[in-house]
Amino acid sequence: MNTLETLEYFFVPPEKTNAKCSFGDFPTKITFQDSDAILYGIPLDITTTFGKGTSLGPEAIRVTSAKQIESFLLDENEEIFEKVKIYDIGDLVLVNMKDNNKYEKLLKNNLKMISNIIKINSLIRKEKKIPIILGGEHTISYFSIQSIAHENPIIIHFDAHRDMKPIYDKKKICHTTPFFHLIDEGHIEGKNIIQIGIRQSDKEENEFAINNGVNTYTGLDIHKNLHHITKEIGKLTNNRNIYITFDIDVYDICYVPCTGTPEPFGLNPFQILEILKSINKTALLIGIDMVEVAMKNSDYREGTLATQTLYRIFSNLVTKLNL
Numbered sequence: 220m221n222t223l224e225t226l227e228y229f230f231v232p233p234e235k236t237n238a239k240c241s242f243g244d245f246p247t248k249i250t251f252q253d254s255d256a257i258l259y260g261i262p263l264d265i266t267t268t269f270g271k272g273t274s275l276g277p278e279a280i281r282v283t284s285a286k287q288i289e290s291f292l293l294d295e296n297e298e299i300f301e302k303v304k305i306y307d308i309g310d311l312v313l314v315n316m317k318d319n320n321k322y323e324k325l326l327k328n329n330l331k332m333i334s335n336i337i338k339i340n341s342l343i344r345k346e347k348k349i350p351i352i353l354g355g356e357h358t359i360s361y362f363s364i365q366s367i368a369h370e371n372p373i374i375i376h377f378d379a380h381r382d383m384k385p386i387y388d389k390k391k392i393c394h395t396t397p398f399f400h401l402i403d404e405g406h407i408e409g410k411n412i413i414q415i416g417i418r419q420s421d422k423e424e425n426e427f428a429i430n431n432g433v434n435t436y437t438g439l440d441i442h443k444n445l446h447h448i449t450k451e452i453g454k455l456t457n458n459r460n461i462y463i464t465f466d467i468d469v470y471d472i473c474y475v476p477c478t479g480t481p482e483p484f485g486l487n488p489f490q491i492l493e494i495l496k497s498i499n500k501t502a503l504l505i506g507i508d509m510v511e512v513a514m515k516n517s518d519y520r521e522g523t524l525a526t527q528t529l530y531r532i533f534s535n536l537v538t539k540l541n542l
């Protein structure tokens with residue numbers, strides 16, 4: 220089996236997902252071989268505790284990217300599908316309630332399914348391509364970041380929340396715990412994480428972050444000192460591999476009506492754009508997850524916001540080295 224055949228085993232193809240279309244629906248069809256980035260969805264909504272709806276995240280992003288949003292970025296004068304050739308491989312197969320009548324069994328089986336991210340991303344990186352994951356809840360980053368940890372990246376974590384609890388709701392691996400375990404198990408050092416837009420954390424998480432040297436820029440810091448912060452981000456990302464984990468709730472509550480735990484005092488799209496532009500041009504993008512995107516009552520706004528954010532990441536970050 221070649222790499223594509225091995226990968227396809229894990230996925231439902233894009234046309235068979237709820238969206239019934241590929242990400243972007245770009246005019247030129249990209250083959251796996253010619254692609255720079257491999258995109259896949261994980262419609263996971265199992266450990267979320269407050270609002271539900273992240274299982275519809277990949278659908279919201281695929282539909283808006285294919286049917287609503289131009290792939291030409293007016294403000295960047297750039298055609299995205301010419302800059303980054305994206306191959307959409309579909310949605311990761313998950314187990315559903317119909318096959319697992321007990322919640323504990325459902326949780327265990329789905330954690331097993333998403334642990335395949337490590338193998339999937341390793342295969343993608345071996346082909347020198349960039350994995351792009353559409354979530355789905357933030358739990359997936361625990362596996363995705365492990366898969367690229369040996370490449371010594373700096374993790375740029377956009378979020379309203381630290382997600383550094385050791386355990387939550389009796390669950391060790393869930394949507395509020397990935398960054399605690401990534402540090403605690405030695406996958407990533409705190410100094411190699413930049414948390415941006417944070418405004419919710421309990422006392423223990425905050426102490427854990429400080430004690431481990433996590434670089435933190437709160438929502439308020441960004442509101443007051445964006446210019447200074449962008450300079451620091453430029454320095455921190457000099458000559459580094461970059462992995463972006465983007466929780467849509469980094470945006471202010473007024474932009475994200477569907478995600479599970481929206482918070483006030485958040486960022487606006489122009490601030491996000493300034494921060495993306497400040498990432499050093501010597502840095503190389505090696506992976507992305509766009510998580511906690513949700514949809515309720517056909518409200519596609521978060522799909523739109525997530526797609527536009529992904530396009531700005533592709534436009535502003537270096538995705539291949541000119542060797």
Ligand SMILES: [Mn+2]
Pocket residue numbers: 378379380466468469480511
């Ligand atoms: Mn969050």
